[in-house]
Amino acid sequence: xxxxxxxxxxxxxxxxxxxxxxxxxxxxxxxxxxxxxxxxxxxxxxxxxxxxxxxxxxxxxxxxxxxxxxxxxxxxxxxxxxxxxxxxxxxxxxxxxxxxxxxxxxxxxxxxxxxxxxxxxxxxxxxxxxxxxxxxxxxxxxxxxxxxxxxxxxxxxxxxxxxxxxxxxxxxxxxxxxxxxxxxxxxxxxxxxxxxxxxxxxxxxxxxxxxxxxxxxxxxxxxxxxxxxxxxxxxxxxxxxxxxxxxx
Amino acid sequence: xxxxxxxxxxxxxxxxxxxxxxxxxxxxxxxxxxxxxxxxxxxxxxxxxxxxxxxxxxxxxxxxxxxxxxxxxxxxxxxxxxxxxxxxxxxxxxxxxxxxxxxxxxxxxxxxxxxxxxxxxxxxxxxxxxxxxxxxxxxxxxxxxxxxxxxxxxxxxxxxxxxxxxxxxxxxxxxxxxxxxxxxxxxxxxxxxxxxxxxxxxxxxxxxxxxxxxxxxxxxxxxxxxxxxxxxxxxxxxxxxxxxxxxxxxxxxxxxxxxxxxxxxxxxxxxxxxxxxxxxxxxxxxxxxxxxxxxxxxxxxxxxxxxxxxxxxxxxxxxxxxxxxxxxxxxxxxxxxxxxxxxxxxxxxxxxxxxxxxxxxxxxxxxxxxxxxxxxxxxxxxxxxxxxxxxxxxxxxxxxxxxxxx
Numbered sequence: 001x002x003x004x005x006x007x008x009x010x011x012x013x014x015x016x017x018x019x020x021x022x023x024x025x026x027x028x029x030x031x032x033x034x035x036x037x038x039x040x041x042x043x044x045x046x047x048x049x050x051x052x053x054x055x056x057x058x059x060x061x062x063x064x065x066x067x068x069x070x071x072x073x074x075x076x077x078x079x080x081x082x083x084x085x086x087x088x089x090x091x092x093x094x095x096x097x098x099x100x101x102x103x104x105x106x107x108x109x110x111x112x113x114x115x116x117x118x119x120x121x122x123x124x125x126x127x128x129x130x131x132x133x134x135x136x137x138x139x140x141x142x143x144x145x146x147x148x149x150x151x152x153x154x155x156x157x158x159x160x161x162x163x164x165x166x167x168x169x170x171x172x173x174x175x176x177x178x179x180x181x182x183x184x185x186x187x188x189x190x191x192x193x194x195x196x197x198x199x200x201x202x203x204x205x206x207x208x209x210x211x212x213x214x215x216x217x218x219x220x221x222x223x224x225x226x227x228x229x230x231x232x233x234x235x236x237x238x239x240x241x242x243x244x245x246x247x248x
Numbered sequence: 249x250x251x252x253x254x255x256x257x258x259x260x261x262x263x264x265x266x267x268x269x270x271x272x273x274x275x276x277x278x279x280x281x282x283x284x285x286x287x288x289x290x291x292x293x294x295x296x297x298x299x300x301x302x303x304x305x306x307x308x309x310x311x312x313x314x315x316x317x318x319x320x321x322x323x324x325x326x327x328x329x330x331x332x333x334x335x336x337x338x339x340x341x342x343x344x345x346x347x348x349x350x351x352x353x354x355x356x357x358x359x360x361x362x363x364x365x366x367x368x369x370x371x372x373x374x375x376x377x378x379x380x381x382x383x384x385x386x387x388x389x390x391x392x393x394x395x396x397x398x399x400x401x402x403x404x405x406x407x408x409x410x411x412x413x414x415x416x417x418x419x420x421x422x423x424x425x426x427x428x429x430x431x432x433x434x435x436x437x438x439x440x441x442x443x444x445x446x447x448x449x450x451x452x453x454x455x456x457x458x459x460x461x462x463x464x465x466x467x468x469x470x471x472x473x474x475x476x477x478x479x480x481x482x483x484x485x486x487x488x489x490x491x492x493x494x495x496x497x498x499x500x501x502x503x504x505x506x507x508x509x510x511x512x513x514x515x516x517x518x519x520x521x522x523x524x525x526x527x528x529x530x531x532x533x534x535x536x537x538x539x540x541x542x543x544x545x546x547x548x549x550x551x552x553x554x555x556x557x558x559x560x561x562x563x564x565x566x567x568x569x570x571x572x573x574x575x576x577x578x579x580x581x582x583x584x585x586x587x588x589x590x591x592x593x594x595x596x597x598x599x600x601x602x603x604x605x606x607x608x609x610x611x612x613x614x615x616x617x618x619x620x621x622x623x624x625x626x627x628x629x630x631x632x633x634x635x636x637x638x639x640x641x642x643x644x645x646x647x648x649x650x651x652x653x654x
Contacts, residue, residue, distance in 0.1 A: 097564045
């Protein structure tokens with residue numbers, strides 16, 4: 001039995017907007033074990049962003065218990081959570097969030113810069129490795145403004161991989177990409193999944209759920225559906241069936 | 249996060265915005281450069297005034313009889329007869345802080361040579377007088393100890409006297425000039441010193457052995473004054489104290505008695521002039537300091553804009569594990585790098601500008617090492633001080649808000 005990477009026990013998160021209290025999460029409980037590829041879906045306002053922020057240790061729940069890799073997050077201070085993010089979590093954002101005018105390798109090195117245990121040589125070695133893993137081994141010195149959206153997202157994924165995190169959190173990672181590139185990224189995620197990585201993919205696109213191993217659906221701060229996908233579709237197969245672009 | 253990484257990150261951020269970093273630096277550059285230049289100008293004029301004073305003999309000590317009182321009436325110094333030759337001899341033998349000492353007696357009257365005459369005064373002095381007043385013999389020679397011993401009727405004259413008594417270019421050495429019916433043979437001519445800063449003609453001077461003036465001209469046994477020079481300007485105070493002690497003993501003054509002599513040094517004059525130039529330096533430095541502060545505010549302004557502009561970047565850094573203190577350190581280092589680089593360039597520009605002033609305007613310039621250190625330190629502190637607030641603002645950002653910032 002593989003271990004639980006994420007354990008949520010009755011997570012609640014309230015926001016105070018003016019005089020009103022908004023209940024973004026109204027008691028969420030689930031566990032994610034190592035090696036799962038989970039999609040979290042829901043319409044806007046369903047609380048998925050809040051859940052993602054909580055999972056990413058950017059936010060702390062109002063009540064409930066969150067264990068990340070066995071560590072209780074709720075009672076942690078801000079700097080402690082920053083260190084936890086640095087060691088356990090890799091983020092992939094919808095808009096890539098690469099540093100402007102900075103080369104691919106420098107972008108990937110970023111998380112390791114904040115880890116004093118990693119030497120400069122080690123940092124570079126691991127960054128090159130991560131970039132090779134996402135298929136950008138030949139674009140190490142390209143600057144972020146010299147790359148396409150798909151390439152930028154690959155750099156972002158490499159950046160999420162470089163610290164060897166317990167979980168990769170992707171927030172609408174294909175939202176800004178065209179269909180073809182989206183599938184290329186999905187292929188990459190499936191490859192990482194196959195390598196045994198734990199991936200949480202937040203999206204509002206229902207199609208993506210077919211390529212993951214598990215799907216959690218949120219509505220109004222509750223989990224309304226939590227199903228394991230017995231029939232995982234292959235993204236590379238879908239990609240090969242897509243009509244070729246004219247400019248390819 | 250270690251220091252090297254922080255430095256790398258800050259350097260990269262600055263090099264991404266070279267023009268902006270340079271323009272921000274410009275404020276600091278101008279500030280530091282103007283502080284250094286202004287202080288260099290102020291100190292330069294102070295130094296040149298000091299040099300003028302020391303040309304007159306900065307370590308001169310003048311002793312006059314004084315403080316004497318008969319029946320409540322204060323007497324003029326020249327009427328007092330308390331300063332004797334024995335006092336001079338005692339000082340000459342005992343003082344260790346003096347490099348030279350000379351008695352001074354003077355008589356005024358008309359100088360006559362052939363059919364030319366000129367009103368002047370003749371100073372009876374010792375051999376040390378030349379070194380005390382920093383006078384040099386241009387032609388001829390100084391009178392000897394034997395001349396003093398024998399009260400020889402010889403004299404040394406200044407350029408003004410030469411011009412007035414020998415207007416047609418006649419060689420003055422060996423000529424005889426008469427002073428109040430006493431003939432003096434000219435044995436030397438002094439190098440011209442021009443007017444001093446008080447407007448006195450320093451070349452209107454006739455020097456003769458003091459014994460001659462005392463015996464043959466004035467027929468007195470007392471001295472009008474004693475000139476001495478301390479070993480150096482700093483020693484003036486010690487020398488003054490030493491002279492006071494010896495003279496009090498010589499004059500057998502009781503503990504409760506006032507000094508019956510008066511000691512003055514050039515230091516008083518130089519102190520007064522220094523106060524004036526120091527005031528000027530302070531004013532100049534204040535004006536320059538203001539520009540340094542304005543430069544600092546420039547840093548704060550740019551850093552503030554930079555934090556706002558890079559909110560998303562800050563959010564990203566936080567999401568990949570930067571702690572608040574890492575962000576704080578990054579922006580603080582950026583501010584300090586700007587101010588230190590600006591400070592260094594400012595030091596170079598300031599020194600360059602100082603020399604430019606020297607060459608172009610011919611103003612006296614003296615670059616004070618402490619002004620360089622001071623302005624550099626101030627600009628570093630400025631960087632920390634004005635960089636702190638924007639850096640703190642960046643560090644306190646909420647990563648979720650920062651990531652969402654557009």
